[in-house]
Amino acid sequence: MPKDRSELPPVEELLTAAVTGLGGVERPGQVKMAQAVGDAIESEEHLAVQAGTGTGKSLAYLVPAIRHAAESGDAVVVSTATIALQRQLVDRDLPRLADALESLLPHRPEFAILKGRRNYLCRHKMAAGMPEDEDDQLFDPREVSATGRMVQRIQDWANETETGDRDEIVPGVSDQAWRQFSVTARECLGAQRCPSGADCFAELARERAGEADVVVTNHALLAIDAMEDFAVLPEHDVVVVDEAHELVDRVTSVVTGELSESTVGLAVRRAGRLIEQGVADRLQEAGEDLRALLAVAPPGRVDTLPQSLGMTLALVRDAAFACITALGPRNKDKDDPENAGLRKAAFTALDEVHDTAQRMLDAFGPAAGGDGAGDDEDMDSAGSRDSASARDSASSGGANGGGTDARSEEVHRAEVVWLEEGRGRIPPTLRVAPLSVGGMLRDKLFGDRTVVLTSATLALGGTFDSLSRQWGLRAGEWTGLDVGSPFDHPRRGILYVATHLPQPGRDGLPEAYVDEIAELIEAAGGRTLGLFSSMRAAKAATEALRERLDVPLLCQGDDSTSQLVKQFAGDPATCLFGTLSLWQGVDVPGPSLTLVIIDRIPFPRPDDPLASARQRHVAATGGNGFMAVAATHAALLLAQGAGRLLRSMDDRGVVAVLDPRLATARYSGFLLNSLPPFWRTTDPAKVREALRRLTADA
Numbered sequence: 001m002p003k004d005r006s007e008l009p010p011v012e013e014l015l016t017a018a019v020t021g022l023g024g025v026e027r028p029g030q031v032k033m034a035q036a037v038g039d040a041i042e043s044e045e046h047l048a049v050q051a052g053t054g055t056g057k058s059l060a061y062l063v064p065a066i067r068h069a070a071e072s073g074d075a076v077v078v079s080t081a082t083i084a085l086q087r088q089l090v091d092r093d094l095p096r097l098a099d100a101l102e103s104l105l106p107h108r109p110e111f112a113i114l115k116g117r118r119n120y121l122c123r124h125k126m127a128a129g130m131p132e133d134e135d136d137q138l139f140d141p142r143e144v145s146a147t148g149r150m151v152q153r154i155q156d157w158a159n160e161t162e163t164g165d166r167d168e169i170v171p172g173v174s175d176q177a178w179r180q181f182s183v184t185a186r187e188c189l190g191a192q193r194c195p196s197g198a199d200c201f202a203e204l205a206r207e208r209a210g211e212a213d214v215v216v217t218n219h220a221l222l223a224i225d226a227m228e229d230f231a232v233l234p235e236h237d238v239v240v241v242d243e244a245h246e247l248v249d250r251v252t253s254v255v256t257g258e259l260s261e262s263t264v265g266l267a268v269r270r271a272g273r274l275i276e277q278g279v280a281d282r283l284q285e286a287g288e289d290l291r292a293l294l295a296v297a298p299p300g301r302v303d304t305l306p307q308s309l310g311m312t313l314a315l316v317r318d319a320a321f322a323c324i325t326a327l328g329p330r331n332k333d334k335d336d337p338e339n340a341g342l343r344k345a346a347f348t349a350l351d352e353v354h355d356t357a358q359r360m361l362d363a364f365g366p367a368a369g370g371d372g373a374g375d376d377e378d379m380d381s382a383g384s385r386d387s388a389s390a391r392d393s394a395s396s397g398g399a400n401g402g403g404t405d406a407r408s409e410e411v412h413r414a415e416v417v418w419l420e421e422g423r424g425r426i427p428p429t430l431r432v433a434p435l436s437v438g439g440m441l442r443d444k445l446f447g448d449r450t451v452v453l454t455s456a457t458l459a460l461g462g463t464f465d466s467l468s469r470q471w472g473l474r475a476g477e478w479t480g481l482d483v484g485s486p487f488d489h490p491r492r493g494i495l496y497v498a499t500h501l502p503q504p505g506r507d508g509l510p511e512a513y514v515d516e517i518a519e520l521i522e523a524a525g526g527r528t529l530g531l532f533s534s535m536r537a538a539k540a541a542t543e544a545l546r547e548r549l550d551v552p553l554l555c556q557g558d559d560s561t562s563q564l565v566k567q568f569a570g571d572p573a574t575c576l577f578g579t580l581s582l583w584q585g586v587d588v589p590g591p592s593l594t595l596v597i598i599d600r601i602p603f604p605r606p607d608d609p610l611a612s613a614r615q616r617h618v619a620a621t622g623g624n625g626f627m628a629v630a631a632t633h634a635a636l637l638l639a640q641g642a643g644r645l646l647r648s649m650d651d652r653g654v655v656a657v658l659d660p661r662l663a664t665a666r667y668s669g670f671l672l673n674s675l676p677p678f679w680r681t682t683d684p685a686k687v688r689e690a691l692r693r694l695t696a697d698a
């Protein structure tokens with residue numbers, strides 16, 4: 001074991017030891033990636049690495065990361081998008097890697113997992129130091145109800161857990177039940193003031209992370225750490241972002257604000273216990289106005305601020321401010337320890353309401369400010385919400401009279417506001433999000449750290465340009481590397497585009513598509529993963545084909561997704577149909593997955609408020625909005641979907657895309673260049689023959 005940091009073995013030697021220790025074989029792509037990551041860390045230059053499935057990319061970044069931690073004494077942060085990858089790193093890769101590298105490093109590599117505060121049990125809240133919000137008590141924990149049973153399970157688990165980590169609870173519990181036992185970072189009293197601070201699970205996790213060489217976290221916490229004034233993660237100068245194709249979406253979710261009767265109601269309930277009734281009533285009335293307005297407003301993007309909405313947002317904002325003022329000085333808590341938790345919770349909810357209402361008004365420019373100034377148009381007749389006409393006006397370069405103004409507004413617009421329809425107990429909700437998080441990432445994440453971004457899918461249309469733009473990186477500030485894939489795509493897989501089929505329409509799954517799917521599945525003898533662009537299409541195909549085929553057909557939603565994938569993997573004859581989470585979350589090596597069917601190119605829905613606003617903004621600033629937003633989104637998902645086919649060196653099969661536009665549209669080259677280099681055909685007979693052969697060999 002080297003005593004001195006200068007005696008550390010080079011990355012290549014550590015990687016060989018790691019691969020040998022783990023009983024694997026060294027792969028050229030893995031070696032190349034590990035060297036590149038080591039060089040990037042050394043030269044403090046950002047790096048984007050595309051590494052196909054089977055490369056062994058986690059070892060390729062963990063080995064140089066651990067070496068850097070040993071050399072510098074600082075932690076390296078590894079961020080993932082999914083819990084599955086976090087678990088794989090913490091439960092499997094890192095312990096084995098620590099065993100394999102221990103003798104070559106000055107100390108055994110230590111690692112820890114760190115999540116956002118709301119993921120840990122709050123002992124203070126549990127001890128009833130912070131009474132629950134009335135609305136969260138719609139059920140009685142003693143009642144025999146699903147939520148009541150979950151609450152009981154959490155209480156039982158709380159007596160035994162050593163980590164307080166919500167993900168330990170199997171099966172999982174609902175957000176509603178978990179909220180009774182957790183606080184957000186803003187609601188937390190702070191360990192110094194909290195009576196349970198010494199035993200706080202979130203604090204213990206932070207402490208463990210502070211001593212680790214590698215800290216595994218998620219993109220949301222990474223974003224919060226980069227953007228907030230206070231440090232959430234331990235001191236670090238290197239970040240590895242795995243599943244980096246998800247970074248922009250995850251960061252956007254973190255910075256999306258929301259306002260509804262629920263968020264206002266929560267603030268009223270929390271403040272109502274502490275301030276004069278009349279002041280709280282004013283916020284309640286403003287919340288009721290908001291509820292009445294949103295109940296009749298059409299869902300979708302809000303392009304111009306209707307006067308009624310502007311006035312209501314200003315009312316909500318001002319009433320929340322009056323409550324904040326009535327609560328008194330924020331530092332009053334030390335004289336009032338009894339109510340510290342209640343006051344903190346009230347301030348958090350009120351700040352959220354006040355700041356979000358202000359942010360929504362700001363999204364429409366300074367004129368939208370405080371006096372309800374805005375467009376005269378009624379909110380419930382907001383014709384400007386028609387995304388198609390808005391897109392047309394932006395892309396036509398202002399052919400109509402208002403075009404130039406609209407374009408200049410677009411150029412300067414920084415945030416998008418939209419209304420989401422109510423669902424079940426969730427009321428209609430106004431949301432606000434930035435058009436781009438690139439500037440934010442550039443300043444806050446890439447500013448003073450070395451960042452390595454990796455995924456199996458980063459090069460879209462053959463280059464990293466689309467994603468690097470979304471990350472806010474400029475030419476010369478980063479390098480890109482594609483280490484390829486160990487799979488022999490042209491010999492192991494076929495990409496079939498059904499050019500003889502009609503283009504997909506708006507009215508559900510065409511009959512010809514159902515026939516085509518049936519023929520392909522029959523040829524494959526089941527073994528099919530059907531990836532549909534909507535749940536409606538997945539259900540329609542399942543219903544139609546259950547009648548026609550004699551293979552078992554599962555559909556997402558029939559059971560938990562993990563259970564369905566297990567059933568699908570366990571029986572080769574079984575087919576599984578579904579939508580978004582299956583596009584990225586299925587890892588089934590072997591003959592159970594021989595055919596991947598994709599019904600249509602997965603463009604964002606035309607009424608997707610954020611995507612359509614981003615598209616329009618790019619067009620207004622002189623770019624190609626469709627290629628920068630819609631085609632990029634589709635390319636990423638297509639590559640992820642097609643990536644479900646080959647999961648091990650022995651896998652073979654077919655990716656069948658029913659949407660003929662993949663071969664015929666003007667943008668098809670960009671999409672095709674984003675996919676693995678399968679052998680391509682448009683001949684249905686050839687494909688069915690190949691599937692029959694594969695089935696016979698299996």
Ligand code: SF4
Nearest residue numbers: 122124188189194200
């Ligand atoms: S420090 Fe914060 S999270 Fe921890 S127990 Fe106290 S209030 Fe809860």
